[in-house]
Amino acid sequence: MVISEFKEEISMSVEVPENLEEVAMRVALLKTRGRETTEKEVINQAVLDALQIFVDQELDGHYDTVKYDGAQLVIFDLMGEEISRLDPEQADFEQDFRTNADKTMLRLEDLAHRVVGSR
Template sequence: MIQIPQDMTEVKVKIAQLEELGHKSNEKQVVFDAIQDNAQAILDEQLEGHYDSCTLDNDKITIYETPEKPIGSVKSQGASFEEDFRKNANNMFIYLQQEISKVINQR
């Protein structure tokens, strides 16, 4: 089972897998979860553990040191991260790695 989709092909496979298990899902939500989960995975990898968290809000990912303390954010390259993911997920992830690194290194 695909845990975190890396592109639109994997999104479609994940939706089919979820439906096979009896779970309702839609493409927009699976894409949203994929972007947020991949951003969190990038953040965890760069910090070598789960120390900070991030949230996705359409065209911005905000990184938090604590739930009340944001340390920075990353804006999407296009109109939204969903659009960026659908257009070219690999390029979006490369961009996220670079930008999340900048946020982490500025503190």
């Protein structure tokens, strides 16, 4: 699935799932719209989207961009310079989310606040 296609269908709970129940609802919603996806894809996109939302909130707009680099999340500034990296606590953010979605979201929010909010 192309990320832009995924984002087109986003509406924060069902738009960006915050727990496994909402992930299952998102998978089902996409399936009814003819989009085959997996929980893993939805979780990975939700983690990325959540960090992007937190970064955008700290900056009062979309200036920095969040991307995956392997298992890490990376924040880039407007000029494309790397600002920060975040490693998952486990093998990947999917496992972090499955183990404790609330803790994962709090880590993302804290990173955005510390790294972006301090500029």
